Amino acid sequence: MIPIALPLLAEDEAEAARAAVLSGWVSQGPQVAAFEQEFATLVGAPHACAVSSCTSALHIALKALGIRAGDEVIVPSHSFIATANCVRYCDATPVFVDIEAETYNIDPARVAEAITPRTRAIIAVHQMGMPCDVTALATLADRHGIFLVEDAACAAGSMIRIDQNWEPVGRPRGAIACFSFHPRKVITTGEGGMLTTADPALDRKFRLLRQHGMSVPDTVRHGSRQVLFEDYLMVGFNYRMTDIQAAIGRKQLERLPELVARRRALAARYTELLGNIEGLVLPFEPDWARSNWQSYCVLLPDRIDQRGVMQRLLDQDIATRRGIMCSHREAPYANGAPRHDLRWSEHAQDHAILLPLYAQLTEKDQERIAAALRAGLEF
Known part of the structure; x- marks a missing residue:
């Protein structure tokens, strides 16, 4: 049988997972922090935050941007349903627009036609790893004062030429880029996702939202020589990545x-x-x-x-x-x-x-x- 996809996982990933298990720290911890730093370096983003899936990444992205009931978010219908679902999670309305026939990516001309006073964001999907025209989309977003979020679920390792320089997808041209590490993707952690941004305030929100709004991360509390009491600053979610997944992800990044x-x-x-x-x-x-x-x-x-x-x-x-x-x-x-x-x-x-x-x-x-x-x- 020739399958549609097959992840490349070998002894390095197995040994990394084993080491994480034997370390005694298997939930979000030092491996996650290292994976975030290495991913940020790879794509040239100032900040990267690991989460449990690209779906959770997109949800957190929209929540951090303040998307709520009454807002419209422009999305391609031609995408896995999670792209639209995350808009609904925020009680906002997904506005579907068409794709370019050649690239299967969202058509900037159709996006321009769809913008209304209620539009708060555009989600641009790099479909099947093929970069979409983020230059045109970022220009549109800036002109109308709305957010651009890149659904880069499939696009780890893809490149875009910007001003004659080749840059990796994930160095956000808009507010946020979101990635998937599902087994169908080029690199995998089994399940998992990542958000990248240049905005430190957004990165702080991501980290609160992924862990129930908790003000003191586990790593800080467990490593402190003083008793620390955490606060819960907002309604958040359990969208954490485990250290076992992150250890595998670090080896996948090398590949x-x-x-x-x-x-x-x-x-x-x-x-x-x-x-x-x-x-x-x-x-x-x-x-x-x-x-x-x-x-x-x-x-x-x-x-x-x-x-x-x-x-x-x-x-x-x-x-x-x-x-x-x-x-x-x-x-x-x-x-x-x-x-x-x-x-x-x-x-x-x-x-x-x-x-x-x-x-x-x-x-x-x-x-x-x-x-x-x-x-x-x-x-």
């Missing part, structure tokens, strides 16, 4: 450059193998973007049955996934007609498929996948 290089090579090979299939649209990488290729997404010809192709590949032990979901089609958001045209989002969900991509994928595997896809389209 990130080689993992991205390997994925870029695999993506290039897919492009060679699939480039001459009539009607098949391959992924587009703008010249100002360097994707980590968290996923390799191909668009099928309109006449081709998406489910049928996927089933034929699965019958040959090749796993795929359909195009990224559209949140506005799901039950929590399907009560009324979308305010904006979402045709490219729907087209991508209905006609795109994601092919297997992970570091351990071999050239023989890719040739087998390409041959099966070619035959599936000719069925």
Whole structure:
């Protein structure tokens, strides 16, 4: 079986987890603090705060920015449903806008059309690791006095060219960037997330919100030679990362450059193998973007049955996934007609498929996948 994804975890990660377990400190502690510092250094962000998932990161981000009932947050429908759900967690309204047909990323032109006096923030998703046009989005946010939050769940290791310099995704162009370490991502801690920001006041809020609003962290209280009593300064959450996860994450960070290089090579090979299939649209990488290729997404010809192709590949032990979901089609958001045209989002969900991509994928595997896809389209 060729799976859709496979995390690269080895003895280094196992030993790091073992050391954390044997240290006696397994909840949020020194490994988390070290992971935060190393991640911040890697992406060039002044501050990084580790949490339990990217969903919790997005929720904390919006809470820290003061998003509340009556506010609108512009989001792509073409994203995992967590992006929209986090807006609802704050009793605010997600306003869905369409994507660019080529990149599958939120369209700045559609964002501009969607801004109203109630708009407080934009959530820009770097979909499948492909950087979105944060320069245009940041300009829009600044012009209208609203916040830009980057949903960088898939984008650890991706790069953007800013003023002729290549910069990592995660050095926030807006207020906050949020990452995921789910096993489908390029690096993993099992579950886990990270927020990065240049604003120290926001970072302080993150740290309160992730731990029930507690004023004195466990590490400070347990390490103090004086008795300390904590206060609870706001209604917070239990969104902490464990030291076991962080220890694994630190080893994964060491692998990130080689993992991205390997994925870029695999993506290039897919492009060679699939480039001459009539009607098949391959992924587009703008010249100002360097994707980590968290996923390799191909668009099928309109006449081709998406489910049928996927089933034929699965019958040959090749796993795929359909195009990224559209949140506005799901039950929590399907009560009324979308305010904006979402045709490219729907087209991508209905006609795109994601092919297997992970570091351990071999050239023989890719040739087998390409041959099966070619035959599936000719069925």
